[in-house]
Every structure is written in C-alpha cells, then in structure tokens.
Amino acid sequence: MSADRRTILLTGVNGQVGFELARSLQGLGKVVALDRAGLDLSDLGQVRRVVRDVKPSLIVNPAAYTAVDKAESDVGAAMRINGEAPGVLAEEARRLGAALVHYSTDYVFDGTKDGAYVEDDSVNPRNVYGKSKLAGEQAIAASGCDHLIFRTSWVYGTRGKNFLLTMLRLGAERDELNVVADQVGAPTWSVTIAALTANVLAQAVGQGQDWWAQKSGAYHLTAGGSTSWHGFAQAIFELSALDKKPNVKPIPASSYPTPAVRPSNSRLSAMKLRETFGVEAPDWRDALSLCLAR
Template sequence: MTDRREPVVLVTGVTGQVGAELLLRLRNDIRAVGVDRNQLDLSDLGQIRRVISDVCPSIILNAAAYTAVDQAESDQSKAMRINGEAPGVLAEEARRIGALLVHYSTDYVFDGTKDGAYDETDLPNPLNVYGATKLAGERAIAQVGGAWAVLRTSWVYGMHGKNFLLTMLRLAQQKSELSVVADQFGAPTWSRTIAEMTARMLEQPSGGLAAAREAWIDRSGVYHLTTAGATSWAGFAQAIFAHAGLSAPPTVLPISTDQYPTPARRPHNSRLSNAKLTEVFGIRPPQWDDELGRCLTVLRAAREGR
C-alpha cells in the first residue's frame, strides 16, 4: 500500500500516445505510477478498484481508452465497457479516496454540423459508436462528481503507436501519390502538447501537483484542449511532408469523405474552441503547425540517435 502522505499520480494507458508522454512529462515533478493494459485492464471493473486501492493516488490521469474507431462499430459492448463504464468506476474510486480524476475524451462526441468551433456548452451528438461510448464516459464522471476534469482533444498524433503522422511518413517512402480526405477539418494535436498543457493545468495551484485536487473542486468540468488553428487531413499530410523535408514528397490528392468510406462516420467539423481553457487557466495553446514542426524535429533527432 502506498503511503497516503506521499502525493502520487496514477497514469493509465502508458503504452499509448498520451499516456507515454504524460509519464515522461511528470516523472521529474512528482512520483508517477504508470500502468499499461496488462496491469490495469479497463474492461475489468473490479481490477480498476483493486489497483486504485493499492496505489491510492492523489491524481488519476486516465489516458487509456478503446480507440479503434471503426472496430468499435462491431465491438460495441467492449467499447462501452472501456470508454463508457470504466470512467464512472474511476470517478467513484477517485471520489472515495479524495483524488482528482483527469479523463481524456474526443471531438467525436460532436456531429460536425456546426459552422464554427465547438465550445463546451454545445450539445454533443456523436455519429459513431466510439463517440457515443466516449460521451457515456464523460457523463458517468459528471454524475459521480467530486474533483474531475474531462479534457476533449482531437486528431492526436505522436512519435510512436498508430497515428496519421507515422502512417504518412511510412507511405511517403512507398508511394508517389496519396489520396487524402480534404473535407474534414480539425486541429492536429501532438500527444506531447497534450501532456504539457495538462501538467500546466495541474501545476497552477500553490503547492503544485499535490494541491491540485482541492483547487479543482471549483474548476471541475469539461474542457477542450487542442492546438490552435485548424486544417484538413489533406492539409495535415502536406504539412507533414513539408516539415519532414523530404527530397521527393508524394503528391497529395484531395478527396471527399464519400470517396473514402469507413465503417464509422466521421464529423466534417472537429474544430474545438479552447477559450474556456484560456479563461480559467490562462493557457493559450500553440498553433498546430508549429507543434508539428517541433514534433518532427524531435522525431528526426530520435531516429538519428541524437
């Protein structure tokens, strides 16, 4: 049993894009305990309670999720258990031990029909099973109450795992032309940027991370947390190739959503307003294109062993 007097942050999903970056960002500030799917399977609700009782964290950062958007259409039960039910259990345990729960959600809770950027007061209306299960998780946390934050983000990419950035870099070595959807819009958001902004949110109270839970009682709620600006998937691909400095980048051929059918419907507009994040925490997210350039610089250095 962890000494309750020692502040501990429990990070779930540490083999995923956001979880890995959270653990990296927090490890020098406070004791962070990272768990992967083998150590904490969110489909096992009893295991959630056992792990939290054992670790007894001050803060829980839930970066684990069922993220296979298309597969969720035919695997609804498992997706709902992990994305919809498990967050409610995490919230119950967090409230029981007096911990702060930070949970990551998605732009896919919206249907994409709004003309401008979505804010936290807009009514969710998910188009697919994945979005519906993530919305269920948000609502389960809010119903439990306590000290909590749901952070909605979008178009997450990073230096490992399966994501659009790495797919485009791989395909660029294989193809001279790539057809990419050009009528869906959002803010590509580096997983490290998410971790850095999360840490800034938690570090604001006097006393640092250890005091975050009490400060969050009045700040509990849903927040949008993405990079600033927006582009299409086709624009994202073009920016990747430009920042990567490829000698012979593939030509990006813009196509419509209808020309690239998928099992799960995607919203055409995934833009999220970060105004509430700025108002409450004074955090102004960086531009998506700047962060993409920073990510590719770090990725290039890592691959070159520097």
C-alpha cells in the first residue's frame, strides 16, 4: 500500500467477517465498506465498475457464497461468486497497482491427512463450495496481483448464520442434541480473523512492492488447537449463560447426511502465518470464551 493513497475497499460488510473488518481496519486508511447492494459479486460487470470507481490501494474481500449444502445444486452461482469474482477483483487490483486480501477455506482439502494441513499440501476439494473457493484462489494467483489469501475454518460469531448461534438457539429449545463427533477442526471467531488481518496489514503500511512480492501467497489463519463439532458444542454450553443446558450426544457424520460431503480433518497449521508476520490466534476455547462474554 502506498503511504499517500490508502483507500481500502471492503466487500460483504454485513457478513460475519466483513462486519468485524469494518471495525478492525479503522486507522489503516479510508475504508469504503460495501454490502451486497453496493457490490454484488454475482454481477461481474458491477465488480469491475465499483473497483474502477473507488480506485482503492487495497481490496479486502470476505464476501462469499457460503451456503455449503445449497452450492451442490446452485453450482453456477457458487462458482461465479467464489471462483470468478475474486479473479475479477484480482485483475482490477493488478491494473490499479493495488493489493488484494481474500479469504478461503479448509474445504479446499479432502480431509484425509492425519495431521494439520500446511499451505503447500495437495488440494482436493470434495464439494462444490470447496471447488469454487479453490477456483477463486487459483484465479487470484494467476492474475499476478499482490495478494494475501487467508484460509480459515469453522467460522462463527454473534451475527449471521453459524454453528454457535444454531447451538444456542437449539440448546434453549431442546433437552438433548445430537452433534457430529468424527469431524475435527478449529472453530475460529470472526473477530480473531479481523484482528489478525488488521495486524498483518498494519505491517504493510508504508512498505513498497518488495514487501508484497515477498509476502504474497496463501496463509492458514485459524484459532489454535482443534476439536470436533461435538466438542465445540459441549464447550459452547459449558461457557454460555444458558439456564438450562442440553445433553450433547456424539454421533458419526454418517448419521447426519448432508448434500455436501465435509472433510473429516479440517485442521490447518498456522505456522507460516506466525513465522512470516509474527501473529498467532488464541486457542479456540479461549476465543470462544471471549466471544460469549461479549
């Protein structure tokens, strides 16, 4: 980012991560934060027009098609929003000499590895959502623009649709919940993602093209540690202020079939992020505690 013209174009400002980014990016430049009405990623022509209008020095793109199961039958929309639109943003960023920050997912991997995935492990998405997000990553890399791609996992927060809010709603309604216990990952708070993004971008202020040339690429940005969906649910109820806590029963994923196949191992190693930028997310349980205290 040039020191004299720091306009940040932020997409998806009403989403879980976009909402928090609109707050955490303050002080790094003039933030032009747009919702879907202002920038609809399914309209590629509008994407180009808006970027050329705003002329940002940085584009931050948390907006995405996130309905994982619906994507299986809505392939065109998922591919356009998650695959093609990031490529258009990247092309326009390159044309302007701007940089792009984009968010991707653990679903680019197939979940068959024993340990945590590192950035250069082979990708092999098992569902349409994962394929569409991988297409976006590849389009950004192919554009040649300066970019940071942050792969995250199991995102939750206090707004939108996510596992935390679903559990709190169901827990208040039911005495017993069945939750999948054989899929493992790192629940990652939207505030953590926004805070670490802002920390990384603060390091870019005043830096030239060399900084971006050295740092551009994919990074894993998730909370520390890991758990199953069942373990996540148990922690939510342990740490929440609900008067009545449901009994959470573990079940295999095979007992809860969904249109989209989920990876059984979604663990991502964030070592590259730590070594490159000196930032590290808190343990998932500590972050959850902070989130619920909010």
